[in-house]
Amino acid sequence: MARNQDQGKMSREEAGRMGGEATSKKHNKEFYQEIGKKGGQATANSHDKEFYQEIGKRGGDATAESHDKDFYRDIGRKGGRN
Numbered sequence: 001m002a003r004n005q006d007q008g009k010m011s012r013e014e015a016g017r018m019g020g021e022a023t024s025k026k027h028n029k030e031f032y033q034e035i036g037k038k039g040g041q042a043t044a045n046s047h048d049k050e051f052y053q054e055i056g057k058r059g060g061d062a063t064a065e066s067h068d069k070d071f072y073r074d075i076g077r078k079g080g081r082n
Helices: 012-026 029-046 049-066 069-078
Strands: none
Touching: none
16 A cells, blocks of 8 residues: 555555545446536536547547557448447
8 A cells, every 4th residue: 555654644546546446336337427427518518629629639649659550440340330
């Protein structure tokens, strides 16, 4: 455990991990879907079209840097299927 040796206090990392574990035990899939929806709506309300274009471009650039032609060929064949 990552405790602060000087004061015996819990680190931020440990507190976050423990809080996340406790939350996951208390809540179900629907809870996480609802908070995701709320967060997405809040983001949509506070950002414009250009924001989404920019993050889409960044994501596309990052994907292009880490994948080769075979990756794109394979996902092209899959289309919208999983």
